[in-house]
Amino acid sequence: MGALSKSDIGGFLARQGILVAFVVFMIGFTIANDRFVDPDNILGVIRSSAILGVMALGVTFVVISGNLDLSVGSMMSFSTIVVLDLHDKIGPGLAIPVMFAMTLALGAFIGFLVGYLKLNSLIVTLGMLSAIHGLTLTYSGGKNMDIVDKEGTWFGVFGQGTALGVPIPILIFAILAAVLGMTLAKTPFGRKVYAVGGNGVAATFSGIRRARVVFFCYLMSAFCVATAGLIQASRSLGSQNTVGQGLELEVLAAVILGGASLMGGSGTIFKTVIGVLILGFIQNGLLLVGLQFYAQYVVTWIIIILAVWLDIAAKRGRLWSPIA
């Protein structure tokens, strides 16, 4: 083996850049603040990433099928507000299934528009982002939603409880990741999601019902959003109307960071989980080294750009090229 040439290093960075950057960040954070590697801190990061993570699992399906879902943030607010409101009206045992049904209905509507009517997913879900926000505000009358008897309900278990010492949100995230990961990697449906996203026309020519596959991807996404909303509501037992605002971009960042292509056809649940953790740890690390909380929005954007750049660079095998 000779010495590494400049292009070898460029190629390696292009392929593994996200991991390299992650390791560099982690080492930097550890040096800057020894609390970063504290087990409590690490568990805390994973726990607070769980909501984002659960949403990212569903969006992974949508992105691999070649579409986008920008509605998940405001849909999560909707789920949270609805379940909190219904909790006091019909009790938690009924509130949860009704909230899931309502959220799935929204997902089905988006799936119908994008799958069967073949409307552009960016336009549809960007529109739904604002439409669902309006729906939530109409539902709540603009007021914050709070459970009245916070001490007397078991509803807090999904957000605050632990099982065998593991926080329930982490458990939900892990189980859902395992189930959806198997669904995507091992089932006929998962295979069809890759085919539809990789080449929708060829999928149709192979007898795959493309519209139905896309429809179910959005349903999957809505199911994950409802689960995230449940965890969120259960954690704080009260919520603002805007609790999920901006999450759609963080979710997308995590999915892209994991290596799913925005063009569709590639990505895995495992990689998305890695993307979620990277995002969580970097945001946490930046807080610990003293970066102001609001600067995180900017940092998230920078990470997205970095991820997209590395995605393109990996395809052409070097960091920069004169031709696209």
Next chain:
Amino acid sequence: MSDQSQGRPPVLRLANIVKSFPGVRALDDVSFSVMPGEVHALMGENGAGKSTLMKVLGGIYQPNEGQIFVDEQPVVMNTPMEAKAKGIVFIHQELSLAEELPVAENIYLGELPRKSFGRVDWEKLYAQTNAILKKLNVSFDARTVVGDLSIANQQMVEIARALTVDAKAVIFDEPTASLTDAEKVVLFDVIADLKSQGVGIIYISHRMEEIFRITDRISVLRDGQYSGTLTTADTDEDEVTQLMIGRSLDLSRNASHHELGDVALEVRDLSCGHLYRNINFEVRRGEVVGFYGLVGAGRTEIAETLFGLREPTSGTILLDGKEVRIHSPVEAIAHGISLVPEDRKGQGLVLGMNCRDNITLPQVDDLTAGPFVADGAEIAIFDLYRDRLDIRTPGWRQLVGNLSGGNQQKIVIGKWLSMHPNVLIVDEPTRGIDVGSKSEIHNLIRDLAAHGYAVIVISSEMPEVLHVSDRIVAMYSGELIKTFTSEEVTEDNLIQAISGIRSDSAA
């Protein structure tokens, strides 16, 4: 070679070019020259080194050894811009035009004529452009928006762009891939024109008919090595093929010698708007029916109707004597109809998926163990068709996008054979495929018929249709002109039928 080139030095000469990549010698001592006013064909199977050679000529790769001469001056080209400045110009198969801009701005993109203060000199731009367009004898002008032009005319814009420099050698890479016959004639006129101006032309194509129609000499590459140059007038397809693949290609008539079975598919009075009208034909088990006609004659549209991609406006389809209605590919597949589509990469394959998954895609729902896809069953299907079709791939994990065109086509065929169809429709089975794979695919189609499949082959290549078919349906402008048996068909009566010339026998 045209007379004027006698005694003049070559415009372009390659001397002992070697280009190596780690582990591969992509070009091994390649030498040939292009004379002024000569159309020089460059042929070779996929992977023979044509693309690498073109990249060397285009300044994208630098040769490890050897020298390129332009007008007998040694040249070194480090970028595509330098190659263009030396007078070496490419007309690519895939067009690279800004569709929203007018012709003139496309032609002078980056080099617009200027007035004071950097303003564009529009008058000069349009005048210069129209002067070039006039040479090409085209029907559009400098102000036409490129997106409004046909593919053939867009290609003319590319050619016009090539002519803005003092071109010594123009390289055409598969220029007729998406042209109709009429458009080809115009292209060939332009090439003849360039020739008469003393430009040297390298013409890359898989289509023998074109090669013999317009070229003066033919140089052949095989496995990265130069395997010889032939004078077109003194050679024939057989000799060229031998140089390319090291053996000759059997293109003889090939009607079935086995007994035909029952009628698998019958079509009665099928019409679809203006696309095709009153189509009647039948296909028996063990029979290959060829559909021949010009692009736009309605052949692909009939296939799409049978596969549930297009609703007919009237008429009936019978499978094994029973009338069926097919509204989607899902229903077509359920009825045992399979379609190997015309556009391999666009319609046939998911390029980013591996070989195995592409083959099993239509039946993935049925290959399960519990809720999961059964890995073993899938690999067994892949292995079966890899062996049966001789698909050359390092393994089932290989992404289909990394295979050669011929192997990709075999994957598509394997995909549909694994469905055990009653009727197999193959649309343009060998488009863009090298000669060796072509003959394998022809043999395969014949073999399928011998095993009792009912096969429809749609093709725009007459030798292919004649070679594989038991009967040939000739179409012209949406009408079925005549069905020929392999005994009565000749090249002449077939050409007449598909050109709309009704001979007595066709009436």
